[in-house]
Amino acid sequence: MASPAAAAPSTRSVRLQIPRAHRGLRDGIEAWLEAERDQIVLWAPVAFGGGIAIWFLLPDARGWLSAMLSCVAVGLGGMATGTGGRLARILAIGGLLCAGGIALVWWRADRVAAPVLARPVVVAFTATVERVEPLAARDRVRLTLLPDAGAGLPRRVRVNLATGDAPVGAGEGARIGLRARLMPPPAAAVPGAHDFARVAWFAGIGATGRGFAPVTVIAPGAGQGGLRTRLTAHITSRLDGSRGGIAAALATGDEGAIASVDSEAMRRAGLAHLLSVSGLHITAVVAATMLLVLRLLALSPWLAIRLRLPLVAAAAGALAAIGYTLLTGSQVPTIRSCVASLLVLVALTMGREAMTLRLVAAGAMIVLLAWPEALVGASFQLSFAAIAAIVALHEHPAVQDWFAPREEGWGLRLVRGLGSLLLTGLVVEAALMPIAVYHFHKAGLYGAAANIVAIPLTTFVVMPLDAAALLFDTVGLGAPLWWLTDLALQILLGLAHLVANAPGASVALPSMPVAAFGTMVAGGLWLALWRTRVRWFGWLPLAVGASWAVLTPAPDLLVTGDGRHLAVRVDGGLALLRDRAGDYTRTMLAENGGIDGEPALLADQAAARCTPDACAVDVRAEGRAWRVLATRSGYPVAWRTLVAACRSADIVVSERRLPRGCIPRWLKLDAAMLRTTGGVAVTFAGGRVRTVRTPGDRHPWLVPATVMPFRVARFDGGREVRRRALQRRRD
Structure with a gap:
């Protein structure tokens, strides 16, 4: 007879049965990771960037600390499993990288902390000019100033001056005295709009505004500015209008002389990337430098025998890349491209494969380590998405086989080359479209075809002619080359306008949810970074995110954070409250409202009833009428009239504080309310309300330390100006 001990299963045998049930799944995952072992390292910057994104998404220190500790726990859990498998190592390293991303961007946000102006003021002060940016197309000069200590102003302010008001000698390093109207860096006007307050925080800018003449030069600066400023001025003096602006942008990265109509045409045509110095431009400069140095040195048999000419040419190309990056202002796309170029040159000198996704990942990691806040900017996302899409496409075996060099006639070779350009353009357009829609609410449809002509034209015609014209100008012989450059730029601008004006050239969508954008990014990364069949699962989050974005209804009402401007959807289009809204406000409201065109005026709509002081409009949605009431002047309204109007409205909007008796049916x-919420977007279907600010959000640019100047120059226009305006209105 068996003993009880023998009849009952041992504790040890029960423990061994648990992992057996899951061993097949674990072994399958390990086998897949083994097949993808060369791709796993590419996810390091993704994990690090994920931590940075978490910091921007979570509202306060409690959330940041909890997320960081959770990532550390995942990492320690991976190390503690002791299985030695790839999955455990991935969890360990990924968790620690995620925690490192949160910690780095948190530290960076605290490190750049600087006081911000508390409220708009008009003040006279003296300052040192840190940077001069001519904006010729807008007849403005932008100055970044360092106010003198004791002025009660932020450490760095940015001021726009009319070109004629900027005196000679007000270059970089000059000390000037001026009077300016300054205001705190504005947050996003409505949900989904550009958040300049966040950008200004990391740039150390505590106030922006407009300066008034006269501007006094106390101590002159470096002539007419540095090399970049002088070079831009020289180019724009040789080429008129936007053609000079584009030539300057290619040489110095300064886009200030490009007219807004031409800049918009380039964007709608999918050619805006040509204006921002990035991988295309750095590659052209490095390749031209290497070719020139190699050919010149090869003319000497003595040098050709004794020196490794490719190594010398690579060193010259590296110096050219660094110099061009410094000359063009060291923007994020340029730095990324410079780092990538240096890594390519190092790989070439070592006999390794040059362009790989590992190189792209290394460049991304370097940029994120230096500027973690760049992750949430359109520049970083567009530049890395484009290069990652190109490299991932051309690393695919089928693509490599199709476009590999082979013995064939020039006709077939030309067809393959054009096919490669077209396929690359289509893939890049597909990769960039979610990012463009998320940040700019527009996406071009014909960009791939336009780039087949524009990229070779820019790389092999415009840029070489631009450089040659500058070189020959040193001996006074650049005029013919400038004429050719002007002709090539006319062709480029003509192409941009032709494509931009074509029917359906641009698609406008309202601001999409952050979660929808993140889902599409995750799907795109999954497709690009894996190599086995598992990669095709990336289409699922891509499809879900795209459907989510497309099906998100456009807002019916947009209200800016100051309450002055309002756009309401009437008969399928947007109508603006104020007739005299500026170009930026009109464009911003139209883009975030998902329309491609000029908004109408609310006063012209049949459904609206407007007076000089207020407008009321009835909007049909979900089978009922929603009444919106908005004030549009600062003049007093009879209390009883205002209270009665409020009670009959669903939503009341005003830039001023309304009395307590004003109680609408809904919002x-x-x-007072807009100071808490910031800009507001309202969708009547479902009663959805989105705000720029969320309760408890403690990101430092939202709750900064503030300063105010000790003496504020006030307009004498207080009660007197108000009295005169009221008198004119009565007359």
């Missing part, structure tokens, strides 16, 4: 968006 009251007056000055």
Whole structure:
């Protein structure tokens, strides 16, 4: 008879049965990771960037610390399993990288902390000019100033001056005295709009505004500016209008002389990337430098025998890349491209394969380590998405086989080359479209075809002619080359306008949810970074995110954070409250409202009833009428009339503080409420309300330390100006 001990299963045998049930799944995952072992390292910057993104998404220190500790726990859990498998190592390293991303961007945000102006003021002060940016197309000069200590102003302010108001000698390093109207860096005007307050925080800018003449030069600066400024001025003096602006942008990265109509045409045509110095431009400069140095040195048999000419040419190309990056302002795309070029040159000198996704990942990691805040900017996302899409496409075995060099006639070779350009353009357009829609709410449809002509034209015609014209100008012989450059730029601009004006050239969508954008990014990364069949699962989140973005209804009402401007959807289009809204406000409201065109005026709509002081409009949605009431002047309204109007409205909007008796049926968006919420987007279907600010959000640019100047120059226009305006209105 068996003993009880023998009849009952041992504790040890029960423990061994648990992992057996899951061993097949674990072994399958390990086998897949083994097949993808060369690709796993590419996810390091993704994990690090994921931590940075988490910091921007979570609202306060409690959330940041909890997320960081959770990532550390995942990492320690991976190390503690003791299995030695790839999955455990991935969890360990990925968790620690994620925690490192949160910690780095948190530290960076605290390190750049600087006081911000508390409220708009008009003030006279003296400052040192840190940077001069001519904006010829807008007849403005932008100065970045360092106010003197004791002025009660932020450490760095940015001021726009009319070109005629900027005196000679107000270059970089000059000390000037001026009077300016300054305001705190503005947050996003409505949900989904550009958040300049966040950008200014990391740039150390605590106030922006407009300066008034006269501007006094106390101590002159470096002539007419540095090399970049002088070079831009020289180019724009040789080429008129936007053609000079584009030539300057290619040489110095300064886009200030490009007219807004031409810049918009380039963007709608999918050619805006040509204006931002990035991989295309750095590659052209490095390749031209290497070719020139190699050919010149090869003319000497003595040098050709004794020196490794390719190594010398690579060193010259590296110096050219660094110099061009410094000359063009060291923007994020340029730095990324410079780092990538240096890594390519190192790989070439070592006999390794040059362009790989590992190189792209290394460049991304370097940029994120230096500027973690760049992750949430359109520049970083567009530049890395484009290069990653190109490299991932051309690393695919089928693509490599199709476009590999082979013995064939020039006709077939030309067809293959054009096919490669077209396929690359289509893939890049597909990769960039979610990013463009998320940040700019527009996406071009014909960019791939336009780039087949524009990229070779820019790389092999415009840039060499631009450089040659500058070189020959040193001996006074550049005029013919400038004429050719002007002709090539006319062709480029003509192409941009032709494509931009074609029917359906651009698609406009309202601001999409952050989660939808993140889902598409995750799907795109999954497709690009894996190599086995598992990669095709990336289409699922891509499809889900795209459907989510497309099916998100456009807002019916947009209200800016100051309450002055309002756009309401009437008969399928947007109508603006104020007739005299500026170009930026009109464009911003139209883009975030998902329309491609000029908004109408609310006063012209049949459904609206407007007076000089207020507008009321009835909007049909979900089978009922929604009444929106908005004030549009600063003049007092009879209390009883205002209270009665509020009670009959669903939503009341005002830039001023409304009395307590003003109680609408649903939302009251007056000055007091908008200071808490920021800009507001309302969708009547489902009663959805989105705000720029969320309760408890403690990101440092939202709750900064503030300063105010000790003496504020006030307009004498207080009660007197108000009295005169009221008198004119009565007359």
